[in-house]
Amino acid sequence: MQNQLDSSTQASAVRAPQIRLDSVGKSYGGTSVLRDVSLTVEPGEIHGLLGENGAGKSTLLKILGGAIASDAGTVSFNGTPARIGAPRDAIDLGVSLIAQELALVPARSVLENVFLGRWSNTAGFVRSRKDRAQLAALIEESGFDLDLDAPVSSLSLGQAQQVEILKALARGSKVICFDEPTAALGEADTENLLALIRTLAAGGTTIIIVSHFLDEILGIADRITVLRDGNQIITDDAAGYDTEKLVGLMVGRQVEALARTPKPVESGAPVLLSVQGLGNSKISNISLEVRRGEVLGLVGLMGSGRSETLNAIFGGDRISVGEVSVGGQKVRRNSVRAAIRSGIALVPESRKDQGLVLGRSAADNIALPSLHSRQLAGFIRMGTERAVVDEAAERVDIRGRVRQVEVGALSGGNQQKALFAKWLVEPPTVFLIDEPTRGVDIAAKANIHKLILELAERGAAVVVASSELEEVLSLSHRLAVMRQGSIVAEFDRSASPDEIMAAAFL
Ligand SMILES: Nc1ncnc2c1ncn2[C@@H]1O[C@H](COP(=O)(O)OP(=O)(O)OP(=O)(O)O)[C@@H](O)[C@H]1O
Ligand SMILES: [Mg+2]
Structure with a gap:
């Protein structure tokens, strides 16, 4: 695939423009979230944009x-x-933004999505042969x-992202901005994407890329910009920086080491979560036991059934066989409500569809699951409410x-x-966590890891899929490896990554 992109599809296109930002800024309701950003990106450059959560990276790309208008400075x-x-x-101007949340129409085909809004007739029924041929090429x-004709809903996340890239290329974009493109991708898809980005840049396309994976940025970027709280900390050649130096610039303070290890499970700790022979159309014969204070890791490739297993234990995905017990008590099947009542909590993979009420504040969202216990004859005691929310918010x-x-x-x-x-307010007995740190910056990640281990130390049984x-x-204390909907191997934490990967792939 090397460099063909350049010759055939972009031959007639112009060179990527030089982009210059001068004192660019943005405020929301009087709060400034981006200030005085000035930088130049040269044609064909790969520019990495780094910073903690909320630093202003997406704002700059938008x-x-x-997607939004700046309210200070100029872009040339x-x-x-x-x-x-x-x-x-x-x-x-030749700029495409591939956002954190992809903007595709699931029911439409790859072809339709790529050319959506570009076909002159209303329904897009008459697909010009040229479009088809161009896209195939x-x-x-x-x-x-x-x-070409597969509906986007049938694609994996990696493939859906490819459709977004095709959309940008088909428009002849010479500048592509990627907002955390690899956050939800598996290893192979990530490698492919990074290779493609290199090829595009070699062919003259400018790339601006945001990622929390610092190694990824260091491996691919020519130049980098670090933002902190809306301020531009540096813009510089990437050579000469390493992860540690970058973290220091991003955070502006010392960060706790990532590697915290779980305390050993007490001997004689009872089994809190017991799953026996769980099965439905996506998973089969899932059995596992997790003791008090224990963290079980669920690993496997994309699509191996990790999330499906957690959702089935939680009662969200229907099961046809098997049973779940908490503390020796059977949990009624296929009922999220029964699962929650038995002390099971799930932090889901997709915060948008499953986890949060987007129209309410973060504070409201945090207060929600435990609200009932603070209601007194229908009244919420506001003082307690605030204290409880503040403590949980503080801890994360x-x-x-x-x-x-608004969330x-x-x-x-x-x-x-x-x-x-929202689950820290009243810690659950069984804590199921799907992709705990997706899209979370490196300091926050260390903090979330610490919280997970603390929950276990306080007596929860934890299952983490990542x-x-x-x-x-x-x-994790132990790891269960999944493949095609089943648990195929178990390891303890002394296993090597190679052994585990071999079990996941075989
Ligand atoms: N519509 C809005 N109203 C109010 N504040 C907003 C709005 N959009 C963004 N913000 C705030 O602007 C700040 C910067 O957000 P931005 O999305 O750019 O962060 P980010 O660097 O991309 O973070 P992350 O790594 O978490 O994606 C955040 O504090 C965010 O809450
Ligand atoms: Mg962002």
């Missing part, structure tokens, strides 16, 4: 992509100041494994003002923290 293309008031303006050149490091912001407007990482905080093997390995 300004370039026309090849020296000419541009007005980017809407996505259309950005597209006309693009897919071929980028080495994607995609069927959701800072002051952010607590009152839908929070940065991705702060949403994840809110999701977590696509980051390193994460599960450092957190």
Whole structure:
């Protein structure tokens, strides 16, 4: 696939523009979230954008992509100041933004999604042969494994992202902004994406990329910018920086080491969660036991059934066989309510669809699950309410003002923290956690790991599913490896990553 992208699809396109930001800023309701950002990105450059959750990274990309308008400073293309008031303006300037949440229409095909809004007839029934041919060529050149006519709903996350990239390429974009593109990808998809980004850049496309995986940025970026609390800390060549140095710049303080190990499970600790022979259309014969104070890690490739297992234990996905017990008591089947009543909590993978009420503040979301216990004859005691929420927010490091912001407007990482905080108010007996630190910055990640281990130490039985093997390995007492809907191997924490990966792939 190397460099063909350049010759065939972009031959007639212009060179990527030089982009210059001068004192760019943005405020919301009087609160400034981005201040005085000035930098230049040269054609074909890969520019890494780094910072803690809420630092302003997505805000900066959204300004370039026309999703929001800046309210200070100027953005110039090849020296000419541009007005980017809407996505259309950005597209006309050759800029595409691939956002944290993908913007595809699930029921429509790959082809339709790529050309959506570009076909002149209303329903898009008449697909011009040219579009088809162009897209087929693009897919071929980028080495994607995609069927033009497959509905987007049938695609994996990695493939859906490929569709977004195709959309950008088909428009002839010369600047592509990626907002945490690898946050939800498995290892293989991540490698493929990074390779494609390199190829695109080699062909002259400018890339601006946000990621919390610092190694990833160090491995791919020519230059980097670090933001902290809306301020530009540095913009510099990437060479000469390492993870530690970057973290220091991002956080501006010492960070606790990531590797905290779980305390040994007390001998004689009772089994709190027992799952016997659970099965449905996606998983089969899942059996596991987790003791008080124990953390069990669930690992496996994308689609191996990790999330499905957690959802089935929680009663959210229907099961046809098997049973779940908490503390020796059977939990009524297929009832989330019964699961919660028996002390099971789930922090789901998808905060948008499952975990949070987006129209309410972070504080409200945190208060929600435990509300009943603070109601006295229908009244909520406001003082207790605030104290309880503040304590939980404090523990996940959701800072002051952010607590009152609608969750839908929070940065991705702060949403994840809110999701977590709501279960700290009244710790559950059994804690199921799916991808605990997706989109969370490196300092917050260390903090969430600490909280998970504390929950276990306070007596919970914990099951953590994650696509980051390193994460599960450092957190768990034991690991269960899943493949095609079944548990295929178990390891203790002394196992090597290679052994575990072998079991997951075989
Ligand atoms: N519509 C809005 N109203 C109020 N505040 C907002 C709005 N959109 C964003 N913010 C705030 O702006 C700040 C920067 O958010 P941004 O999404 O740019 O962070 P980020 O660096 O991308 O973080 P993350 O790594 O968590 O994705 C955050 O404090 C966020 O809460
Ligand atoms: Mg963001």
